[in-house]
Amino acid sequence: MFIKKLGNYLIDEKMSGTKLSRRKALGTVGKIATTAVVSGVVAGIAGYLAGTSLGPAARTVTFTETKTTTVTTAVTTPTVVITTPTGKKVQVTFVMWAWGVETFKALLEEWNKKHPEYTATLIDYPEATYREAVLGRFLAGEPIDVLQSDPVFQSEFYEAGYIVPMEDYFPEIRNALDDYWPGYRETCFYKGHMMGSLYYGANTNLQYNTEYLERAGIDEPPRTWEDVIDQSLKIKEKGICDTPIAAFLGSYAFWQTLYAFIAGQAKNKEDIYLFDPQTLEPRFETEDHPLFNALRFLVDAIHKYKIMSTASITYTDVEVVSGMGGGTHAFGWVPWYDIGPANSPGQPMYQKLQIALNPGPGHWTSCWGRPYNVTKICANRGREAMEAAYKIMCLFGGKVDPETLDPDWKNGRWILGLRILPVGGTPLVWTISGLDYPETKKTIESYADLNVAKEQFKYLFNHQFDPPGPPHWIVKWSGGWGAGPARTSVESLLYGRRGTSNTDIMDVLKEIAKQYREVKKEYGS
Amino acid sequence: MFKRISDGVRYIILGLFFPLSLIFIFLVFPIIYGIYLSFLKLDIHNPQLMWQFIGIGNYLKVFSSYYFEYSMIQTFLFCLAVIPIIILGSLSISLLLFQKNFRLAPSLQAIILIPWAIPYVVNASMWRWIFDANYGFVNSVLYQLGIIKNYQAWLGDTWSAFGICILAYIWTELPFCVLLFFARLQSLPIDIYEQSLVDGAGVWLRFKEVYLVWLKPILFVVSVWTTLRAISAFDLIYVITGGGPADFTAFISFFIYRETFVFLDFGAGAALSAFIAVLGFVLVILYYKSIKFVRLR
Numbered sequence: 046m047f048i049k050k051l052g053n054y055l056i057d058e059k060m061s062g063t064k065l066s067r068r069k070a071l072g073t074v075g076k077i078a079t080t081a082v083v084s085g086v087v088a089g090i091a092g093y094l095a096g097t098s099l100g101p102a103a104r105t106v107t108f109t110e111t112k113t114t115t116v117t118t119a120v121t122t123p124t125v126v127i128t129t130p131t132g133k134k135v136q137v138t139f140v141m142w143a144w145g146v147e148t149f150k151a152l153l154e155e156w157n158k159k160h161p162e163y164t165a166t167l168i169d170y171p172e173a174t175y176r177e178a179v180l181g182r183f184l185a186g187e188p189i190d191v192l193q194s195d196p197v198f199q200s201e202f203y204e205a206g207y208i209v210p211m212e213d214y215f216p217e218i219r220n221a222l223d224d225y226w227p228g229y230r231e232t233c234f235y236k237g238h239m240m241g242s243l244y245y246g247a248n249t250n251l252q253y254n255t256e257y258l259e260r261a262g263i264d265e266p267p268r269t270w271e272d273v274i275d276q277s278l279k280i281k282e283k284g285i286c287d288t289p290i291a292a293f294l295g296s297y298a299f300w301q302t303l304y305a306f307i308a309g310q311a312k313n314k315e316d317i318y319l320f321d322p323q324t325l326e327p328r329f330e331t332e333d334h335p336l337f338n339a340l341r342f343l344v345d346a347i348h349k350y351k352i353m354s355t356a357s358i359t360y361t362d363v364e365v366v367s368g369m370g371g372g373t374h375a376f377g378w379v380p381w382y383d384i385g386p387a388n389s390p391g392q393p394m395y396q397k398l399q400i401a402l403n404p405g406p407g408h409w410t411s412c413w414g415r416p417y418n419v420t421k422i423c424a425n426r427g428r429e430a431m432e433a434a435y436k437i438m439c440l441f442g443g444k445v446d447p448e449t450l451d452p453d454w455k456n457g458r459w460i461l462g463l464r465i466l467p468v469g470g471t472p473l474v475w476t477i478s479g480l481d482y483p484e485t486k487k488t489i490e491s492y493a494d495l496n497v498a499k500e501q502f503k504y505l506f507n508h509q510f511d512p513p514g515p516p517h518w519i520v521k522w523s524g525g526w527g528a529g530p531a532r533t534s535v536e537s538l539l540y541g542r543r544g545t546s547n548t549d550i551m552d553v554l555k556e557i558a559k560q561y562r563e564v565k566k567e568y569g570s
Numbered sequence: 571m572f573k574r575i576s577d578g579v580r581y582i583i584l585g586l587f588f589p590l591s592l593i594f595i596f597l598v599f600p601i602i603y604g605i606y607l608s609f610l611k612l613d614i615h616n617p618q619l620m621w622q623f624i625g626i627g628n629y630l631k632v633f634s635s636y637y638f639e640y641s642m643i644q645t646f647l648f649c650l651a652v653i654p655i656i657i658l659g660s661l662s663i664s665l666l667l668f669q670k671n672f673r674l675a676p677s678l679q680a681i682i683l684i685p686w687a688i689p690y691v692v693n694a695s696m697w698r699w700i701f702d703a704n705y706g707f708v709n710s711v712l713y714q715l716g717i718i719k720n721y722q723a724w725l726g727d728t729w730s731a732f733g734i735c736i737l738a739y740i741w742t743e744l745p746f747c748v749l750l751f752f753a754r755l756q757s758l759p760i761d762i763y764e765q766s767l768v769d770g771a772g773v774w775l776r777f778k779e780v781y782l783v784w785l786k787p788i789l790f791v792v793s794v795w796t797t798l799r800a801i802s803a804f805d806l807i808y809v810i811t812g813g814g815p816a817d818f819t820a821f822i823s824f825f826i827y828r829e830t831f832v833f834l835d836f837g838a839g840a841a842l843s844a845f846i847a848v849l850g851f852v853l854v855i856l857y858y859k860s861i862k863f864v865r866l867r
Contacts, residue, residue, distance in 0.1 A: 205614050205617045206617065296812070354703060354723045355727065356723035356726045358814065358815060358816075359726055359812065359814055364702075371704060520615075520834075524832055525832060529832070530636045533637075534816075536815065536817075540726070540727075542816065568615050
């Protein structure tokens with residue numbers, strides 16, 4: 046009826062005997078709508094502002110907890126706010142990015158069955174937008190207790206007050222550190238606090254196609270950067286590959302791969318740092334620094350010898366590895382986990398790919414880790430919630446009893462790493478004992494030389510901790526997984542847009558040092 | 571007050587209440603809220619200052635940033651390349667499709683919509699693979715024809731990457747504009763057209779005095795649409811080049827994303843969004859003035 050009347054009106058332009066022009070009618074509606082919109086906005090903003098000033102209406106009961114610990118750090122006695130009634134099932138929300146989700150889910154279901162006092166749920170987000178998704182949850186106040194993180198995210202979340210150090214509540218988490226290769230240990234820390242255990246770690250490796258080297262009459266992989274150039278020129282001259290060198294410098298991997306080239310130029314670990322660990326000031330503005338030498342090598346490889354193409358600057362790891370099997374590249378600087386899938390039976394490169402120590406005087410290369418974090422939301426829910434969070438953190442990033450799935454640092458096993466072995470990648474390479482599990486050994490030896498891998502693991506430089514911390518604002522300079530001003534400047538040098546001389550390289554180094562100082566001045570404290 | 575409103579208006583108000591509410595919730599409020607945010611300090615790297623009112627601080631920060639001038643120039647160059655080609659190209663194609671004697675018109679009408687119908691990310695991935703440095707179709711063809719001696723990193727070279735972005739963008743955006751022009755042409759009064767023939771008007775005169783006059787309102791729509799889309803081009807370019815090489819194809823909309831989701835400065839991101847919105851609004855007015863807008867009916 047209403048629709049009909051409205052329709053009649055709009056068509057006939059009259060109703061109830063009152064003649065009214067359409068323009069006038071719409072004008073009136075427009076005025077009313079505008080008033081409503083403005084009123085709504087004012088009310089909305091006022092409501093929002095009023096809302097933000099309100100505090101939580103939760104009943105708060107405080108308790109204190111005394112801790113015993115076997116580690117050497119000072120342990121504070123935290124005050125935890127309890128809002129969870131005891132005796133009720135404790136809910137735990139675990140947030141992860143979308144890799145190996147099915148394995149995580151299966152393990153969590155098993156854990157839920159064995160722990161009827163808890164209900165743990167898993168939420169996963171795509172890797173590319175993970176940081177924003179987690180941040181969105183924090184800002185919206187959505188439940189989130191334990192999460193997969195990254196050292197940069199960790200510093201941002203901690204400074205924003207979203208996460209708390211797990212060691213303040215469960216100092217036992219420090220047991221994990223003893224079983225990590227040295228390069229990975231610092232990943233778990235921010236401002237001296239151990240935030241959580243690791244769920245993942247990897248490093249950049251030099252991988253090479255053995256067949257191409259053999260065809261070029263090369264007996265062994267390069268040991269020095271001069272060898273890399275000589276061997277590449279040989280391979281190029283023989284017509285095997287036009288651009289023998291490739292690197293995973295695109296996407297999120299720019300810094301981790303660039304650091305492999307930087308670290309490879311240094312004899313000692315201390316020489317690699319781009320920033321002074323004490324003052325956080327840049328120290329790369331000289332021609333002696335490994336960064337200068339790394340850029341010199343890359344610029345020469347691309348523009349002088351033409352043994353590397355600018356495609357590397359946008360390459361994903363898959364593109365590098367597929368190029369190594371497709372006659373395009375002989376050497377690739379890619380994460381260590383790429384060799385497994387590429388060197389598996391059925392793949393065109395099967396038994397042709399191998400890993401080598403990163404060339405250079407010290408054979409250092411870059412590594413990175415990803416820690417778990419526990420949230421303040423969880424801490425505010427009380428001891429029971431934190432205990433559940435600790436157990437979940439150990440389930441996915443610690444040693445647990447295979448039967449009960451409870452933390453067991455002495456006799457337990459890195460259970461998730463073992464479960465995820467069939468999925469792929471290189472689980473447990475950040476752990477010392479995990480590499481000696483028969484299952485891990487067998488898997489890794491099926492596609493790579495485990496001895497070379499273990500040798501390389503002694504020379505890992507955690508690029509995420511240069512400068513140490515890392516400062517929560519470093520992304521403003523580096524761009525993190527994306528692009529910031531420093532990456533843009535270095536990329537433009539590699540593309541040849543800034544010239545290729547030593548002076549040109551130094552100009553870029555001075556430019557990125559200036560950019561860094563400006564960001565540090567604004568955000569550093 | 572409500573009593574003074576006639577029944578008709580009352581019905582209209584009631585009828586429009588639901589759609590207007592939706593428009594308010596999903597369009598008007600976010601815009602106003604976004605503008606409001608642009609005046610606040612909302613940088614997660616500076617948590618102690620969060621939610622502080624800083625006036626035009628975010629705008630000043632964005633305008634003096636390392637990327638602003640450069641990306642505005644790149645955006646301008648991109649717009650300069652794509653807008654005229656899309657408008658003239660779509661106009662030409664629609665006129666071609668309108669010709670009675672053109673036998674391929676019916677099948678072309680369907681084919682031409684394909685690029686527009688393909689999802690943006692799929693479209694962009696396709697272009698990325700066409701110009702792939704190792705396995706790309708273009709490299710393969712040019713190599714086999716002997717035009718290039720080695721495979722080229724097309725997306726790793728500044729101007730070729732820029733050109734590929736232009737090509738891909740035109741390919742994707744042109745069909746919709748063809749559709750708009752063609753739809754308008756369908757309603758061209760045949761008597762006007764026949765009159766022009768009787769009067770002995772030539773091709774140019776017929777185009778100018780019949781087609782162009784008839785298409786003027788839709789020309790305005792297409793111009794505005796194309797310009798606004800080009801200024802805010804993001805998804806297609808993001809997948810093809812990621813803004814590279816070295817930010818060469820990082821147009822201004824890229825930095826809304828970067829400020830908001832990489833640097834986590836929501837205030838600066840909002841300020842940049844507001845700036846682009848104002849820029850778009852100004853361009854709409856300029857178009858309005860220059861085309862001498864004719865009411866659609």
